[in-house]
Amino acid sequence: MDERAALALLDRELEPVGDDAAVVDDLVVTTDMLHERTDFPPGTTRYTAGWRAVGASLSDVAAMGAEATAAVAAYAAPEFDPEELLAFVRGASDVCERVGAEYVGGDLDGHEEFTVATTAFGWTDEPLLRSGAQPGDRVCVTGTLGRSAAALTLFERAGEDETPAEEADRALEQANELFRFVPRIEAGLALASRATAAMDSSDGLARSLHQLAEASDCGFAIDSEAIPIDDAVRDVCSKPERALERATTFGEDFELVATVPADAIDDVRAATDVSVTSIGSVVDRRDGITIDGDDLEDRGYTHG
Amino acid sequence: MDERAALALLDRELEPVGDDAAVVDDLVVTTDMLHERTDFPPGTTRYTAGWRAVGASLSDVAAMGAEATAAVAAYAAPEFDPEELLAFVRGASDVCERVGAEYVGGDLDGHEEFTVATTAFGWTDEPLLRSGAQPGDRVCVTGTLGRSAAALTLFERAGEDETPAEEADRALEQANELFRFVPRIEAGLALASRATAAMDSSDGLARSLHQLAEASDCGFAIDSEAIPIDDAVRDVCSKPERALERATTFGEDFELVATVPADAIDDVRAATDVSVTSIGSVVDRRDGITIDGDDLEDRGYTHG
Numbered sequence: 362m363d364e365r366a367a368l369a370l371l372d373r374e375l376e377p378v379g380d381d382a383a384v385v386d387d388l389v390v391t392t393d394m395l396h397e398r399t400d401f402p403p404g405t406t407r408y409t410a411g412w413r414a415v416g417a418s419l420s421d422v423a424a425m426g427a428e429a430t431a432a433v434a435a436y437a438a439p440e441f442d443p444e445e446l447l448a449f450v451r452g453a454s455d456v457c458e459r460v461g462a463e464y465v466g467g468d469l470d471g472h473e474e475f476t477v478a479t480t481a482f483g484w485t486d487e488p489l490l491r492s493g494a495q496p497g498d499r500v501c502v503t504g505t506l507g508r509s510a511a512a513l514t515l516f517e518r519a520g521e522d523e524t525p526a527e528e529a530d531r532a533l534e535q536a537n538e539l540f541r542f543v544p545r546i547e548a549g550l551a552l553a554s555r556a557t558a559a560m561d562s563s564d565g566l567a568r569s570l571h572q573l574a575e576a577s578d579c580g581f582a583i584d585s586e587a588i589p590i591d592d593a594v595r596d597v598c599s600k601p602e603r604a605l606e607r608a609t610t611f612g613e614d615f616e617l618v619a620t621v622p623a624d625a626i627d628d629v630r631a632a633t634d635v636s637v638t639s640i641g642s643v644v645d646r647r648d649g650i651t652i653d654g655d656d657l658e659d660r661g662y663t664h665g
Numbered sequence: 666m667d668e669r670a671a672l673a674l675l676d677r678e679l680e681p682v683g684d685d686a687a688v689v690d691d692l693v694v695t696t697d698m699l700h701e702r703t704d705f706p707p708g709t710t711r712y713t714a715g716w717r718a719v720g721a722s723l724s725d726v727a728a729m730g731a732e733a734t735a736a737v738a739a740y741a742a743p744e745f746d747p748e749e750l751l752a753f754v755r756g757a758s759d760v761c762e763r764v765g766a767e768y769v770g771g772d773l774d775g776h777e778e779f780t781v782a783t784t785a786f787g788w789t790d791e792p793l794l795r796s797g798a799q800p801g802d803r804v805c806v807t808g809t810l811g812r813s814a815a816a817l818t819l820f821e822r823a824g825e826d827e828t829p830a831e832e833a834d835r836a837l838e839q840a841n842e843l844f845r846f847v848p849r850i851e852a853g854l855a856l857a858s859r860a861t862a863a864m865d866s867s868d869g870l871a872r873s874l875h876q877l878a879e880a881s882d883c884g885f886a887i888d889s890e891a892i893p894i895d896d897a898v899r900d901v902c903s904k905p906e907r908a909l910e911r912a913t914t915f916g917e918d919f920e921l922v923a924t925v926p927a928d929a930i931d932d933v934r935a936a937t938d939v940s941v942t943s944i945g946s947v948v949d950r951r952d953g954i955t956i957d958g959d960d961l962e963d964r965g966y967t968h969g
Contacts, residue, residue: 364745364773383769385735388692394739394774394782431689435698435782441668465687468782469668470698478698478739478772478782482689 380490381424381560382483389483391421397475402516402536407445409537410477411452417563418481419460419544420615424561426489426553429462429546432481437472452541453479460546483546487553491576494558494620498643500581501556501626503548503617503635506566507594507608512539514597539593545617551632552619559619565612565661570650573618580648583641583657585609609652610661684794685728685864686787693787695725701779706820706840711749713841714781715756721867722785723764723848724919728865730793730857733766733850736785741776756845757783764850787850791857795880798862798924802947804885805860805930807852807921807939810870811898811912816843818901843897849921855936856923863923869916869965874954877922884952887945887961889913913956914965 382391395401395414405413415432422429434453436446450464457464462481470476515536519529545561552559558577562569566588570581590608598604620643621629630637641652650657686695699705699718709717719736726733738757740750754768761768766785774780819840823833849865856863862881866873870892874885894912902908924947925933934941945956954961 364775366745383735383737385767385769388734388786390735390737390769390784390786392737392739392782392784393772394741394776394780396741396774396776399775430692431687431694433687433694433696433784435696437698437700437780441670463689465689465694468697470700471668471703472698472700472780473778474776476698476741476776476780478696478784480694480696480737480782480784482692482694482786 381421384425384488387484387486389422389425389427389485389488390480391418392478392480393417394476394478401475402513404516404519404533404536405540406537407448408452409540411449412456412541414477414479415453415464415481416456416542416544417615418479419456419462419546420561420563422481422483423545423549424489424559424617425483425485426487426549426559427483427485428550429460430482430484431463431465432457432479433465433467435468435470435478437470437476439471439473441469456544460544485553489549489553489556489559491558491560491573494573494577494579494643496579496643496645497623498557498620499623499626499639500583500641500643501619501621501637501639502562502566502589503545503637505589505591506562506614506616507591507604507611508539508542509613510607510611511591511593511597512536542615544615545635548617548633548635548637551629552617552621555625555629556619556621559617562614562616562618563612565610566618567610567657568612568659568661569618570657571659573620574646574650578646580644580646581641581650582644582648583652585653587638587640589636589638612661685725688729688792691788691790693726693729693731693789693792694784695722696782696784697721698780698782705779706817708820708823708837708840709844710841711752712756713844715753716760716845718781718783719757719768719785720760720846720848721919722783723760723766723850724865724867726785726787727849727853728793728863728921729789730791730853730863731787731789732854733764733785733787735767735769736761736783737769737771739772739774739782741774741780743775743777745773760848764848789857793853793857793860793863795862795864795877798877798881798883798947800883800947800949801927802861802924803927803930803943804887804945804947805923805925805941805943806866806870806893807849807941809893809895810866810918810920811895811908811915812843812846813917814911814915815895815897815901816840846919848919849939852921852937852939852941855933856921856925859929859933860923860925863921866918866920866922867916869914870922871914871961872916872963872965873922874961875963877924878954882950884948884950885945885954886948886952887956889957891942891944893940893942916965
């Protein structure tokens with residue numbers, strides 16, 4: 362059974378189902394585990410790892426339209442190098458500070474592979490769910506897509522023998538910077554009372570749309586030209602189609618994908634500094650999920 | 666740097682320091698990572714693993730004198746066997762239910778080694794800390810000590826070639842039962858307004874006393890005969906001294922160790938169904954930490 366099938370099984374067993382985080386009373390809680398082999402390419406600094414791991418959980422809090430309160434992390438590694446550990450903690454603390462949350466520490470564990478489990482908390486009295494999208498709503502995404510895809514290419518390039526040392530250093534620095542996304546707490550709060558449905562784009566835009574469609578029983582008509590493709594992914598892809606494909610399916614960008622009634626979009630934009638781009642509209646379920654009129658496949662990143 | 670040194674380093678970097686859980690406003694939060702090689706001996710069922718992993722975090726909530734609200738877990742394994750996964754979730758849900766908390770799910774991750782990261786949270790407006798013990802207070806422990814030490818012996822016995830199959834089955838069943846401890850939430854609430862300091866005994870009684878002594882700047886005089894040694898560890902140890910040593914240093918029992926003013930002990934006992942045993946008294950720091958008048962070494966389980 363792969364991870365998606367296993368998650369579906371758990372959804373049937375457990376309440377609440379499907380959303381980016383669980384809600385207990387007004388407390389939003391979410392947990393994630395990341396590890397070296399699949400989540401932190403060679404060249405990822407521990408500072409970036411701390412930022413990104415905790416950021417991934419904060420992104421789930423953002424997707425619920427909640428305020429971020431705090432986060433914890435369990436850090437597992439073969440050995441505890443003081444500098445690495447402190448860099449990790451600084452990254453974790455900094456991403457929390459960036460969104461007004463508090464990093465309150467965690468646990469250490471000896472483990473063969475560098476592994477991080479993070480949990481973030483937030484508050485909302487009206488959680489934003491994946492269900493609720495209505496035909497006629499606009500589909501919006503925050504920020505830009507493709508940053509993590511670009512970062513991965515840069516990490517790979519830096520690791521190649523033929524890359525000159527100076528270029529490799531620059532690539533690593535840029536890749537680390539791209540990896541340190543800002544969790545969309547502020548945008549999530551702007552969407553909270555106005556969007557009809559939302560989730561984060563951690564599995565890629567295509568997969569997110571399929572998940573929203575299933576939860577909301579709707580379809581989507583997406584306009585590829587409207588998708589906010591990050592410059593970084595355009596830079597690393599030789600062809601524009603490739604950049605679009607990476608931005609649409611690679612995922613790991615931790616932007617928000619939300620459905621918003623057309624007359625509420627201006628209010629959302631006024632309430633956040635982050636760009637909110639309309640990329641298409643919600644349609645009837647029987648009209649499917651399309652991009653420029655063609656079927657948009659349910660293809661993306663299955664987290665390992 | 667070993668885990669204790671790394672934790673000490675983190676303590677200096679992060680607030681709040683040292684206690685079993687962090688407190689943000691009135692929210693108590695704690696996270697732990699456990700994995701197969703060091704925490705789940707061969708023969709541990711996934712039901713037991715789910716119970717125990719989530720229970721370990723709930724125990725930290727108990728040590729803060731807090732009500733338990735909810736828990737999440739990230740489950741990582743080389744493959745997702747549906748039966749194992751459901752058994753794990755049932756164990757996690759059952760231990761939550763046992764203490765009035767809600768299990769609200771978590772994350773799945775592909776990983777070479779079976780690894781679980783759990784986070785529990787609870788509420789208290791007056792957290793019970795490790796600091797606060799006063800000379801003259803009694804030292805109390807909840808329940809009995811040595812259950813996990815006994816379980817480990819039984820798991821080992823079950824795995825030996827010369828053990829007859831029927832006996833191995835019985836040993837495994839008993840070991841799993843011993844491993845499924847009840848987090849001391851109820852006792853923690855009974856202690857909350859009455860104890861001067863508390864922590865859980867996950868690293869063993871000896872180490873817990875050293876940690877309480879450091880946080881409270883006090884010493885302890887322990888009476889070995891008063892220590893509530895579990896029958897199970899007496900059964901598996903040939904000599905009584907060995908049972909005492911296992912009960913005192915093995916740890917992983919997740920009982921509470923608390924200091925209580927002598928005149929408050931009856932009230933604590935009246936407020937919980939769990940046994941609360943007085944095993945000695947708080948003394949001045951310069952009188953050290955002794956058992957029957959001899960130094961009690963800071964020896965115990967360092968979690969891998």
